[in-house]
Amino acid sequence: MKLSTFFVLVGMLIITLYGLIEVSYYASANNLEVNNSDTPYLEIPKIGIDQAINNKSIDYGIYHEPKSAQPGYGTVALFGHRTFYGSPFLNLDKLQTGDNITVEWPGIGNVEYQVINTTIVPASYLLSIEQGNVLFLITCYPLGSDKERLMIEAKQVKIYPIGKSEKKPANDPPYALIIIICFFLGGTILSFFYPVKEDQFIIFLTTIAITLLLLLAYFFPIPPDSIESKLSWINDLLGV
Amino acid sequence: MDFNNLNKFCVVLIFLIIVLGFSSSVFAESFSDNNDQEAWIQENSSSLLFTYLEANIHVIIKNNNDHAEFFKISQQYSGDGSVSPPITWKVVSSPGAVKMAKNINSPADLGWEINAGQTRDISFKLVSNSTPFYIIMGGSTPNTYWPIINEPGLMASWFLPNEIDYLDPNLDLKLWQGRFCFWIKNVQSKGPRVEGIVRAPIVPIDSNLTASDPKVDFISQMNPSAQTAAWDVTLYPGQSKHYSYTYQWPIKTSGTTVDKQSNLQTTSSGSSDPKTPVSVPTKSTGVPFGLFVVGVIVIGAGIGYAKFLR
Numbered sequence: 001m002k003l004s005t006f007f008v009l010v011g012m013l014i015i016t017l018y019g020l021i022e023v024s025y026y027a028s029a030n031n032l033e034v035n036n037s038d039t040p041y042l043e044i045p046k047i048g049i050d051q052a053i054n055n056k057s058i059d060y061g062i063y064h065e066p067k068s069a070q071p072g073y074g075t076v077a078l079f080g081h082r083t084f085y086g087s088p089f090l091n092l093d094k095l096q097t098g099d100n101i102t103v104e105w106p107g108i109g110n111v112e113y114q115v116i117n118t119t120i121v122p123a124s125y126l127l128s129i130e131q132g133n134v135l136f137l138i139t140c141y142p143l144g145s146d147k148e149r150l151m152i153e154a155k156q157v158k159i160y161p162i163g164k165s166e167k168k169p170a171n172d173p174p175y176a177l178i179i180i181i182c183f184f185l186g187g188t189i190l191s192f193f194y195p196v197k198e199d200q201f202i203i204f205l206t207t208i209a210i211t212l213l214l215l216l217a218y219f220f221p222i223p224p225d226s227i228e229s230k231l232s233w234i235n236d237l238l239g240v
Numbered sequence: 241m242d243f244n245n246l247n248k249f250c251v252v253l254i255f256l257i258i259v260l261g262f263s264s265s266v267f268a269e270s271f272s273d274n275n276d277q278e279a280w281i282q283e284n285s286s287s288l289l290f291t292y293l294e295a296n297i298h299v300i301i302k303n304n305n306d307h308a309e310f311f312k313i314s315q316q317y318s319g320d321g322s323v324s325p326p327i328t329w330k331v332v333s334s335p336g337a338v339k340m341a342k343n344i345n346s347p348a349d350l351g352w353e354i355n356a357g358q359t360r361d362i363s364f365k366l367v368s369n370s371t372p373f374y375i376i377m378g379g380s381t382p383n384t385y386w387p388i389i390n391e392p393g394l395m396a397s398w399f400l401p402n403e404i405d406y407l408d409p410n411l412d413l414k415l416w417q418g419r420f421c422f423w424i425k426n427v428q429s430k431g432p433r434v435e436g437i438v439r440a441p442i443v444p445i446d447s448n449l450t451a452s453d454p455k456v457d458f459i460s461q462m463n464p465s466a467q468t469a470a471w472d473v474t475l476y477p478g479q480s481k482h483y484s485y486t487y488q489w490p491i492k493t494s495g496t497t498v499d500k501q502s503n504l505q506t507t508s509s510g511s512s513d514p515k516t517p518v519s520v521p522t523k524s525t526g527v528p529f530g531l532f533v534v535g536v537i538v539i540g541a542g543i544g545y546a547k548f549l550r
Contacts, residue, residue: 007542014535021527057435058523066437067458067520077520084527126519138522144529149522195547228527235528
């Protein structure tokens with residue numbers, strides 16, 4: 001086997017770790033049991049967000065900071081991943097002053113907010129949760145880094161009753177399977193066109209192994225935060 | 241460049257990937273559960289349960305009546321009867337107490353006789369006799385949309401000094417000191433960790449939290465009838481954690497009669513420590529791309545080397 005083949009295999013392994021996070025996340029999301037009548041939702045039409053808010057973990061989508069208030073009762077803080085984990089806040093930076101945000105909260109109603117400020121703060125920033133009836137949407141900044149935080153501040157405009165239309169579970173494509181297929185196809189194409197003919201079989205074999213690993217993660221999701229913490233550690237170690 | 245040993249190395253590497261795959265599945269089977277991915281959990285489906293609750297109470301009570309009165313404690317406190325059973329206390333230590341002739345709840349109530357005009361110092365220790373359990377106030381509506389875990393402070397019916405007053409208005413409560421210990425456990429055997437806020441009552445509203453272990457994260461003012469000590473908890477499947485806290489009422493004791501009404505009507509005077517938090521840290525909300533880019537570059541470098549430099 002050539003040294004170049006070794007590099008290719010190492011690169012494939014690194015990318016596989018990122019693939020594992022997404023496959024585990026989407027595989028878990030497929031099994032999500034949402035009690036629709038009790039579940040709060042965040043709606044931001046401008047950037048296409050209409051997603052459930054959870055109080056379990058930021059790794060399951062949009063997460064309500066439990067120390068902050070419920071809408072209508074004070075400062076609300078919602079966190080969401082900007083990359084991976086479904087990236088609910090991927091386009092948060094596209095919000096502008098005056099844009100509307102609605103939080104549908106059972107027992108309270110539809111609480112409508114209006115964006116008043118966008119701020120970039122260091123990751124060590126401590127968010128005050130005694131700022132009155134405002135909503136903070138917080139995610140990482142810049143894209144692909146966790147060095148800083150992007151904070152969208154919105155003031156409460158009004159509260160009105162929730163209509164009878166019930167939220168239905170999002171009928172998203174099977175992203176986990178799509179990711180696995182992409183890995184398999186990408187690896188197969190790479191092995192087919194790889195310049196070192198005698199090592200093509202090794203790369204194809206590795207592709208099969210990676211596909212198998214991702215399939216296992218699909219059927220038995222691995223807690224993605226454990227992978228994420230290791231990736232962050234390696235990133236910090238490499239200084240990238 | 242040929243690396244003959246690399247052939248063997250890569251075979252081992254591929255084998256390791258497969259082994260990793262299987263071990264990951266085993267790990268996942270141990271720590272994950274397809275059915276635990278509820279985004280919003282009803283209280284009855286809580287992952288956390290109280291597995292132990294202990295109360296050490298010390299009160300100083302004066303009998304203002306012109307004849308002897310009994311300060312009584314029950315061994316059962318209310319639950320709503322449908323969602324959760326009542327808390328049944330087992331009195332494990334009650335020096336000087338006697339069995340009451342008549343009781344509200346079974347088993348028998350216990351009491352201490354206080355003569356006319358006498359001020360008596362009373363201590364007793366209770367352990368909840370029914371675990372695991374949820375604590376909820378009798379007749380209250382179960383909160384079905386918020387807690388991932390029990391929030392007892394908002395619905396609890398633990399010992400409240402004013403409950404003592406309800407029992408007998410002739411008994412003038414001079415001092416109340418309570419030390420509560422409890423264990424909570426993530427009863428799920430598998431699945432991801434759970435996070436949430438555990439709350440426990442500090443009553444009456446102007447009591448002073450004098451100690452806590454671990455230190456409370458904040459004191460919640462959400463419940464108008466009681467402040468609640470709150471801990472931000474993270475528990476993995478099967479994990480248990482212990483909490484204890486001590487509070488005292490009134491904030492300062494003196495030899496003079498305490499005006500309970502005025503005290504009870506006073507809002508939080510800020511005497512509690514720590515304070516309600518004014519800030520929270522921002523959470524990590526992104527996976528750094530750096531290593532991903534490194535991976536792509538390494539693959540590109542390998543292909544480039546094989547095609548052009550070999």
